[in-house]
Amino acid sequence: MSTTTEAPAAAPSDFIREIVAEDLQSGKHTSVHTRFPPEPNGYLHIGHAKAICLGFSIAREFGGICNIRMDDTNPAKEEAEYVESIVADVKWLVNGWADDKIGLKPAGKTPEQHGNDFLQEPVTNGAAVDRVEPFFASDYFGAFYECAVRLVRAGKAYVDDMNPEQTDEFRRLGKDSPFRDRSVEENLDLLARMKAGEFPHGSRTLRAKIDMQAPNMWMRDPVLYRIKHGEHHHTGSAWSIYPMYDFAHCISDYIEGITHSLCTLEFEVHRPLYDWVLESLDFPRTLPRQIEFARLNIDYTVMSKRKLLQLVNDGLVSGWDDPRMPTISAMRRRGFTASAIRNFVLQLGVTKYPSLSEFTLLEHAVRDEFNRHAQRRFAVLRPIKVVITNYPEDQVEELNAINNPEDPDGGSRKLPFSRELYIESADFMETPPPKYFRLRPGGEVRLKYAYIIKCEEVVKDDAGNVVELRCTADLDSKTGGATSNRKVKGTVHWVSAGHAVNAEVRLYDRLFSVPEPDADGDFKAHLNPASLEIVQAKCERSLADANSNERYQFERLAYFALDPDSNPDALVFNRTITLKDTWAKEAKRS
Ligand code: ATP
Ligand code: MG
Numbered sequence: 001m002s003t004t005t006e007a008p009a010a011a012p013s014d015f016i017r018e019i020v021a022e023d024l025q026s027g028k029h030t031s032v033h034t035r036f037p038p039e040p041n042g043y044l045h046i047g048h049a050k051a052i053c054l055g056f057s058i059a060r061e062f063g064g065i066c067n068i069r070m071d072d073t074n075p076a077k078e079e080a081e082y083v084e085s086i087v088a089d090v091k092w093l094v095n096g097w098a099d100d101k102i103g104l105k106p107a108g109k110t111p112e113q114h115g116n117d118f119l120q121e122p123v124t125n126g127a128a129v130d131r132v133e134p135f136f137a138s139d140y141f142g143a144f145y146e147c148a149v150r151l152v153r154a155g156k157a158y159v160d161d162m163n164p165e166q167t168d169e170f171r172r173l174g175k176d177s178p179f180r181d182r183s184v185e186e187n188l189d190l191l192a193r194m195k196a197g198e199f200p201h202g203s204r205t206l207r208a209k210i211d212m213q214a215p216n217m218w219m220r221d222p223v224l225y226r227i228k229h230g231e232h233h234h235t236g237s238a239w240s241i242y243p244m245y246d247f248a249h250c251i252s253d254y255i256e257g258i259t260h261s262l263c264t265l266e267f268e269v270h271r272p273l274y275d276w277v278l279e280s281l282d283f284p285r286t287l288p289r290q291i292e293f294a295r296l297n298i299d300y301t302v303m304s305k306r307k308l309l310q311l312v313n314d315g316l317v318s319g320w321d322d323p324r325m326p327t328i329s330a331m332r333r334r335g336f337t338a339s340a341i342r343n344f345v346l347q348l349g350v351t352k353y354p355s356l357s358e359f360t361l362l363e364h365a366v367r368d369e370f371n372r373h374a375q376r377r378f379a380v381l382r383p384i385k386v387v388i389t390n391y392p393e394d395q396v397e398e399l400n401a402i403n404n405p406e407d408p409d410g411g412s413r414k415l416p417f418s419r420e421l422y423i424e425s426a427d428f429m430e431t432p433p434p435k436y437f438r439l440r441p442g443g444e445v446r447l448k449y450a451y452i453i454k455c456e457e458v459v460k461d462d463a464g465n466v467v468e469l470r471c472t473a474d475l476d477s478k479t480g481g482a483t484s485n486r487k488v489k490g491t492v493h494w495v496s497a498g499h500a501v502n503a504e505v506r507l508y509d510r511l512f513s514v515p516e517p518d519a520d521g522d523f524k525a526h527l528n529p530a531s532l533e534i535v536q537a538k539c540e541r542s543l544a545d546a547n548s549n550e551r552y553q554f555e556r557l558a559y560f561a562l563d564p565d566s567n568p569d570a571l572v573f574n575r576t577i578t579l580k581d582t583w584a585k586e587a588k589r590s
Contacts (some may be wrong), residue, residue: 012061014350016054018292020062020260028286032064033122035103036090036578037071037096037137037249040082040233042305043320043327044089046362050296050345052090054262056098057346067256069135075232083233085320087134089328089544093338103256104133118143119283122257136524137252138234144243145195147251147281148206148225152187157224158279159190160207167205171220174213180221194227197240199228206241210276218273222246245563250274251281253288261288262296264268265354299515300359301326303522316527317511323563323574324511324531334508335551335561335576340366359510366577370551374530375403376506378448378493379539379554379573381505385468385497390475391419396496399449413542417450420497421540424556427492428469430458437489439469447489448555452477452488493555498539503571506563507533539571546571553579 023029034055044052059066068090070083073078079359118140151157159168160179171175182190194204206225214220222248229240253261260275271290278287297303302311303326311317311325320327331341344365348357378401397417404410427438427445439445444454451473460547461469476482513528539554546552548562558578566572 002360005053009276012057012346012349015352016260016262016293016350017058017061019289019291020058022064023259023289031259032059032062033067033103033257033259034059034262035067035069035135035253035256035258037069037072037252038086039074040079040086041074041083043085043325043329044378045303045305045308045326045328046298046331046341046345047296047303047326048089049093049328049341050348051262051264052093053342053345054293056094056101058260058262059097059101059307064101064103064259065103066098067135067258068133069137069256070234071245071252072136072138072232072234072247073243073245074243075228075230080233083134084461085329089332091340092332093328095338097342098211100506101135103135105403119146119281120283123255135252135256136234137248138232140248140252140255141235141243143206143255144251145228147240147277148191148243148247149188150281151208151224152191152206153184155184155424156209157187157206158182158209159187159194160205160223162205164202164205167207171212171217174220174381176212177221177523178536180206180209180212191225194225194241197229199227201227203227206246208273208276210273214219216269216272218246218270219276222273246270246273247277250277250288250290253297254285257285258288259286261290263290263292265292265352268292292352292492294352294354294397296345296348297354297356298326298359299356300364300510300512300517301416302512302518307518307523310524311511314524316524322507333564334368334574335559336362337369337551339368343369351398356516360581363581364576367579370553370577372406373404373408374551374553374559376401376405376544376555377540377552378495378506379503379537379543379560380422380424380493380495380500381507381535381537381554381555381557383495383538384425384428384466386421386423386453386494386540387468388419388421388451388473389456389470390472391536393419395419401449415449415540415542416496416497416499417447418498421447421494422497422500423447423469423492423494425466428455428466428488436452438492439490444488445492446477446488447494448491450478450494451475452483452486495538495540497538499541501541501544501571503539503543505535505537505539505560505573505575506560507535537573543571544568546573553578 036052036055055066057243160177163176205223207221207223210219210221212220223244225241225243228242274290312320321329321333323330345364398414399417400412402412432440439455441455441458443453446452453471453473455469455471457470461467474483509531510528511525511531514526517523517526546562554558554560558575559576561576563572563574
């Protein structure tokens with residue numbers, strides 16, 4: 001199945017694209033360079049997909065490039081596993097769509113070589129690549145330090161001996177630290193010794209010297225560096241001081257030649273500091289510009305990595321890629337395609353106002369694509385045996401079944417029909433309610449592509465459970481037969497018992513049962529108890545050759561994809577999405 005089809009869309013226009021276009025027109029920038037800067041402290045979620053698609057789509061539209069940069073300046077929280085998963089997810093999401101727009105890390109440069117020459121020349125060479133290679137902010141530790149020294153020399157930063165609580169308190173009160181007026185020489189000496197690891201964890205900081213009475217709290221002499229002893233996933237124990245986000249991020253952007261630094265709204269108040277740091281450093285090249293947009297929030301889920309990590313650690317899901325999670329890797333595993341996710345986030349557009357988007361919209365995007373591309377197959381999730389007593393015991397007919405009615409070139413396959421079959425147990429009722437058009441004792445139903453059958457006898461076990469339906473078929477009712485046009489109200493799918501392949505089928509539903517699970521701060525109390533049901537299904541013969549690139553519509557049931565746990569001897573399918581929006585029906589009913 002093709003994963004690159006895009007719904008035709010008008011060229012998007014929004015406040016970010018207007019700024020970018022203006023900056024090109026005015027000559028402020030001659031090319032466009034964006035970046036996606038995840039902190040490797042968890043797996044990427046659908047909100048990140050929005051940031052990724054925005055960065056890459058702007059690069060695509062303006063002939064520019066988008067870097068992937070690990071914002072890995074905090075040694076405590078970051079892990080190599082996360083770096084790998086992030087790279088895999090970005091690659092999957094933009095593959096075939098924007099893979100020639102990825103900033104390439106220059107080969108062969110060690111962090112030691114990086115030094116401050118990065119401050120002169122952008123590190124990116126902008127070559128087209130067929131693989132994703134992330135940049136690491138930690139590669140710029142040398143350059144950050146060089147910048148800190150420059151600020152100290154310019155009288156724009158000082159070493160402070162106050163502890164974090166005192167610092168917070170003084171900032172709140174707008175009071176100068178007693179260490180604010182240290183001499184440049186003393187500051188340089190202390191900073192060098194902080195770097196050399198002479199002082200204990202958390203005992204000193206480097207602070208910007210801006211304005212302790214600034215109305216914007218972020219401008220009240222913010223901390224630029226703190227002392228931390230510990231292993232860093234990328235730089236080991238080389239450093240004893242680590243830069244704060246507000247110091248490292250803007251310099252990283254500058255180093256990589258980023259022109260437009262797109263981020264979510266919570267960074268709006270940091271923007272004066274972003275600009276202050278860059279302007280204070282007297283850089284020769286044009287400075288990047290930070291632009292904020294509203295983050296993506298979706299109903300029926302939680303999105304922050306911290307909360308997702310709790311779900312994983314508490315064993316409430318099977319892992320970061322549990323198909324019920326809102327992570328990109330979970331959605332991939334569940335069977336969502338990259339193109340459907342891209343279409344969804346791009347279609348939402350960018351705004352300056354926070355809002356809650358409906359998960360249903362993503363499901364629409366997925367259904368729309370699957371309806372056009374998914375292969376139709378027969379599978380029975382909760383089987384009940386049907387024996388057609390007037391059908392010869394050793395006869396097998398190979399019936400023609402259409403792969404996709406939406407696709408004239410989709411072709412057909414052979415579906416074996418025999419005396420013993422399975423149908424869905426929900427397609428039979430002993431005492432059905434009104435308007436039930438499927439099988440009942442003495443009633444008739446059409447088996448799709450095959451015959452009309454009549455239920456003659458219901459066989460039960462000692463406990464009274466229905467175990468078998470003995471039926472007769474109207475043997476003239478098949479396509480081309482004398483009674484082929486005879487109408488009965490119900491048509492059901494079926495699988496030939498002797499030809500069926502077994503499969504474990506995982507029926508996923510929403511992880512939470514309320515639209516805003518964290519509204520009361522207790523999201524774990526709102527888990528949907530029915531978010532996963534596992535059944536042992538009987539599938540038509542051709543599904544033995546199912547492959548993970550295809551999506552399948554099990555007719556009358558839902559869309560499915562193979563799970564990575566699957567193997568040819570033990571098939572495992574995930575329900576990616578139901579055929580209709582069952583939650584909308586529920587909402588109307590209640
Ligand atoms: P979370 O709060 O979910 O843990 P984060 O913002 O801490 O996420 P980062 O790794 O720092 O995660 O984010 C990388 C980039 O993705 C940032 O530019 C951030 O603004 C953007 N981003 C994160 N969450 C969303 C979201 N829900 N919608 C759009 N962009 C997002
Ligand atoms: Mg963050």
